[in-house]
Amino acid sequence: MSDAKRVTAAVLLIGDEVLSGRTQDKNLQQIAQFLAPLGINVIECRTVPDEQDIIVDALNTLRARASYVFTTGGIGPTHDDITADAVAAAFGVPIDVRADALEIIEEWYARTQTPLTESRKRMARIPDGASLIDNPVTGAPGFQTGNVFTLAGVPKIARGMLEDIAHRLEGGAVTRSRSVKGEGLREGDIAVNLGALQEEFAQVSIGSYPYFLEVRDGEIRRGTHLVARSTDEDALDQVIERISVMVSDLGFEPQIDPEA
């Protein structure tokens, strides 16, 4: 590995609906793709149920382990929305309805002519000392507590909140990613040479990902994506060139993707 600065993130997905299989999570992918160009790599993701003790434990582990933590889910107005209280408990700070958050919510609902119910006011419960995160989609803010960013679970809202986060993050060396696709290539054909190449280039992380696409008539099209990731662009270029030659030597057409 190079000496480039390493900045890391962990993602905590909160919600019974993801664990039960009812909802397909999309937040890990969109958070990882948002952070990558900033030089921040996701090193772990946990998905936990709507239970305060479990959320608190996971949060305290992850915020000690990663530079930043992003939570999604559980900040709405209903009884199963317990993330704000869990974050406050994890940090050991009080929580109550906060005037700045309530003002944002009041203005939003006045503008959209929606009644401001008691339960909607619950969305203004913010841990002491946290700073708010704009929600351009539905008004009720997210919040930042130390190195922890608490976002909504609905992917469209979480995405909107990320726009108010980039400027708060100190990025690191950007990990670039390039890939070579070998249509028809099977992992076992290239594994030995690829392993030797990985030994040679310790500063590049080389991954091999087979794919199986079902095309018409139940026919399967298969092949392998060979992905190299590194903060060192020169080494990355060399590795991609070497992989292309390997794929070509095996009788397949290497298709280089310079951005993935």
Place this chain on the structure above:
Amino acid sequence: MSDAKRVTAAVLLIGDEVLSGRTQDKNLQQIAQFLAPLGINVIECRTVPDEQDIIVDALNTLRARASYVFTTGGIGPTHDDITADAVAAAFGVPIDVRADALEIIEEWYARTQTPLTESRKRMARIPDGASLIDNPVTGAPGFQTGNVFTLAGVPKIARGMLEDIAHRLEGGAVTRSRSVKGEGLREGDIAVNLGALQEEFAQVSIGSYPYFLEVRDGEIRRGTHLVARSTDEDALDQVIERISVMVSDLGFEPQIDPEA
């Protein structure tokens, strides 16, 4: 909660490609949906990189916490496939190429006229004492070590392997799930009554999930899914009926889905 037997599962997704955002995981959802009818609920999911120490730590935590653990990813023939070694390390057992696994792989490759390279033989490395799991898609088996099931990362292959697992699992009380959709309903409209209903029915888990669908012309269609889950069918029926009335009283058309 009722006295019904509680059987739990944890899912460990192994792979840099999921954490980097390159690949959208589909295995958590398909494993959860496979286990639900067997009365097994997923209580936690972790996604970790291709690093042995981290995999071992996560595996040892999860296998102590849940009745069953399902890992996906990292059992192919390339240098980044380290899951089998990590499982062996977690259980403190030796690992080597095993004759039974090698025979399966040899037969498969002979049949598909694919050369059996040294790296493909690597897929026959199985922890001592593990039992094999059929792979109807690409031959190379998964394996069961104690309460841990190690599956491939490609969703199609993982799905195939699950077929050889159901008969090994001791299920519990099946959690049924029903939902009421309120098109146009917003969470804040129903939150107070829903919270009171949750208080009344401790044996049912009630969740509220807003949705935002972008339809033509950038127009947003929104509403809320109200989901009840329980092992107690009578209580579930009562809760769904009560929620339907609430939605109706608020002026929206309740759409009941008896299976989700």
